[in-house]
Amino acid sequence: MRIAVMGAGGVGGYLGAKLARGGHDVTLIARGEHLEALRRRGLRISGAESLEVSGLQATDRPAEIGTVDTVLFCVKLYDTQAAAELIRPLLGQDTFVVTVQNGV
Secondary structure, three states: OEEEEEOOOHHHHHHHHHHHHOOOEEEEEOOHHHHHHHHHHOEEEOOOOOEEEOOOEEEOOHHHOOOOOEEEEOOOHHHHHHHHHHOHHHOOOOOEEEEOOOOO
């Protein structure tokens, strides 16, 4: 399954890592220093469960990904409108959008 994760912070990063480890084609959408760190070092999560995933695709240009099967929408409330506009190129007739937002 092709999955795009809009917002690769704590929630999106964790879900993206688990899905990638499960064999799905996952692309994380991030920006700035966070994007550069993902590209250089991969994704590392430490805590009750530690995860390390290298080779994850990451971009700040959702339009380059193309249509996906599922979009995980994991942005903060104040970024919702702008992020919703950015994911339009990812959406096909059968694409699912799953919102996983804290603070909503």
